[in-house]
Amino acid sequence: DAKTTQPPSMDCAEGRAANLPCNHSTISGNEYVYWYRQIHSQGPQYIIHGLKNNETNEMASLIITEDRKSSTLILPHATLRDTAVYYCIVPDSGSARQLTFGSGTQLTVLP
Amino acid sequence: AAGVIQSPRHLIKEKRETATLKCYPIPRHDTVYWYQQGPGQDPQFLISFYEKMQSDKGSIPDRFSAQQFSDYHSELNMSSLELGDSALYFCASSFVFSDRRDFGPGTRLTVT
Numbered sequence: 001d002a003k004t005t006q007p008p009s010m011d012c013a014e015g016r017a018a019n020l021p022c023n024h025s026t027i028s029g030n031e032y033v034y035w036y037r038q039i040h041s042q043g044p045q046y047i048i049h050g051l052k053n054n055e056t057n058e059m060a061s062l063i064i065t066e067d068r069k070s071s072t073l074i075l076p077h078a079t080l081r082d083t084a085v086y087y088c089i090v091p092d093s094g095s096a097r098q099l100t101f102g103s104g105t106q107l108t109v110l111p
Numbered sequence: 112a113a114g115v116i117q118s119p120r121h122l123i124k125e126k127r128e129t130a131t132l133k134c135y136p137i138p139r140h141d142t143v144y145w146y147q148q149g150p151g152q153d154p155q156f157l158i159s160f161y162e163k164m165q166s167d168k169g170s171i172p173d174r175f176s177a178q179q180f181s182d183y184h185s186e187l188n189m190s191s192l193e194l195g196d197s198a199l200y201f202c203a204s205s206f207v208f209s210d211r212r213d214f215g216p217g218t219r220l221t222v223t
Contacts, residue, residue, distance in 0.1 A: 043214030
């Protein structure tokens with residue numbers, strides 16, 4: 001999987017927007033950006049993915065820069081239940097993708 | 112909606128014993144993946160299956176084997192267990208090699 005870089009930890013006040021950055025400067029033109037999260041000891045959970053356009057779903061928004069070298073996951077109104085490790089992943093373009101979980105961002109939502 | 116089912120949820124074994132973990136994917140998903148997550152670590156890919164054939168192999172020890180059956184459920188067999196095998200084991204499923212995967216709740220294996 002293409003290398004991604006995320007800050008190891010971030011804090012966010014409850015009710016405020018959480019903006020989680022990710023750098024993926026080696027991304028190829030046809031590679032998607034995926035975001036997963038893992039709440040403590042639970043199975044990872046898919047959040048959102050995108051190629052080059054901004055995406056939004058019921059959980060979050062994904063903003064991808066025009067050069068596609070970085071992206072930001074936005075949780076518009078963070079709650080205590082959003083406290084988790086957030087992983088930004090750029091899977092290989094091959095036919096059998098391992099979906100490698102690297103070092104993500106520990107987001108702590110504070111009351 | 113139906114989710115990925117893993118059994119058992121907790122398992123305690125002694126060193127050198129064997130263990131079998133089971134995974135039941137979401138209906139109509141044809142691809143199954145296994146991950147291992149040690150204490151304080153990120154999930155590590157072990158192995159995947161598509162249409163009952165092994166499709167990719169990660170850092171799976173030779174002591175471990177896995178298979179996918181005709182009903183698409185999968186089993187991870189672990190022999191000669193070591194203390195270091197104590198971990199959470201997650202199964203995920205998807206439509207063919209989709210990177211949008213659904214993960215199960217995990218099996219916590221403790222080796223004593």
